[in-house]
Amino acid sequence: MAKRIRLDKSIVTASDRLAADLARRYDAAGVLVLNLMSSPGAGKTTLLEQTARALGSRFRMACIEGDLATDHDARRIAEAGMPCQLINTGGGCHLNAAQVGRALDAYRLDDLDILFIENVGNLVCPAAFDLGEHRRVVVSSTPEGDDKPAKYPVAFRLADCVVLNKIDLVRATDFSLEAFRGYVAGIKADLPILELSCKTGDGLAGWLEWVAAARAALGRRPAPAEE
């Protein structure tokens, strides 16, 4: 068991070095990079489709899409007007910095304002892998239940923003907004929660403002989260 731990540590260290290289590439080009994480089906792709349509005339945006298999999501995002590079992990449970580094080569970063990374649908493993991003966004959704922040604390603790999607289903799913907000505050005080529905458009303006503000604040990286 001790041996296993040593191996994992050395892998993480190599990965952190690659992530730092990515961060330097982003900053040299002046592109804001947002890493989106969630459970399968929480709505990351729909959020990016809406973002492409709403902000496409204001920012030059692109996406790196991570999926175990299929090009379903990459096609949807591209059809919404955002260029999208697909990484099929073939079973891999998260995106790593080496994969993102290779996918980046498809873009002229100098020509971009914002790059979105849609991570593999998994509320556990992606949180452990730094991709050099400026901000992390966790997308949660009401049908998953209001206690997910308490049950998956690492992803929420390392997030800079929580999008709570599918608020149109609050009543149909017995979801308590109050309980959800309490669980989030218990994990990380002052973590912003953006409550919205990608389906109805309710609350979407708050997300678009958050993205624009993050873009405006580029250069000021947030302080590292405490462990």
Next chain:
Amino acid sequence: MAKRIRLDKSIVTASDRLAADLARRYDAAGVLVLNLMSSPGAGKTTLLEQTARALGSRFRMACIEGDLATDHDARRIAEAGMPCQLINTGGGCHLNAAQVGRALDAYRLDDLDILFIENVGNLVCPAAFDLGEHRRVVVSSTPEGDDKPAKYPVAFRLADCVVLNKIDLVRATDFSLEAFRGYVAGIKADLPILELSCKTGDGLAGWLEWVAAARAALGRRPAPAEE
């Protein structure tokens, strides 16, 4: 990269040996073991609560509950009348055979008919770890979208049964039952799909029958899934 792959292989082999030990313990005691996997919030715990209430007078049942953090789900299952041993993985993305082996020591297996293992909420990693179980159940839910079998093929390919939960939300989520069935058939022909709602009780009888049939068939392990 080649080195990384070699390490993973040797870890899996040790894990497989432990899983084979577990399988022998289950069979010596004559207890049916079902390993439940899903995305966070698909409804594994609610399904087990319903199962405890519906089959509690017919079978002697117990549960091993895997969660990164909290005892929320373990308490719910115990309150529904099914003894439950909690494994908090502290960030670990799946249950492994060593953890299950230790949790098993809390039970007299000879006194059980059915043991449920509720795995960590993650549609990727748990599929790669054999816990010696007789059957694997993947729980999917309509709000996650109808293309999840195509996007997370490994979990579905290795499953013996798919429970599609939250069918009360089909209309509210634009979920296509026809598309879902097609994706499942594309991954593994003849994989049974049990469509139900743990909330309304619709379709629950089909699941209870499937569990009872699996219990009746104990001793006849299914043929290994093709890779």
